[in-house]
Amino acid sequence: MCRDNSLNALLHEAFKLLELRFQAYDQDGAQTLMYKELEHQLSLVGFCDQEKLEALFRRCSPRSALPHPAKTAAACLAPSRKTCTRSP
Numbered sequence: 001m002c003r004d005n006s007l008n009a010l011l012h013e014a015f016k017l018l019e020l021r022f023q024a025y026d027q028d029g030a031q032t033l034m035y036k037e038l039e040h041q042l043s044l045v046g047f048c049d050q051e052k053l054e055a056l057f058r059r060c061s062p063r064s065a066l067p068h069p070a071k072t073a074a075a076c077l078a079p080s081r082k083t084c085t086r087s088p
Contacts, residue, residue: 025041027032035057042053 022033025037027037038055
């Protein structure tokens, strides 16, 4: 929990939350996020636009020669108007 509202404290908490979320998504413990792991976790919170997810994953692939800004990733994850059907 943040002790104060300083930028340093807020960034520390934000990165801690990102690390915890990554650990939860990395189900096999390989220290890398596989497409199926990400797809599964995002479907649990209602994100099911596979086209956007595939495009994001291709852009963020370690094999990609060009880095992509965070705003590109955020735009790819913007909620879709498609209806989500979850499998059991």
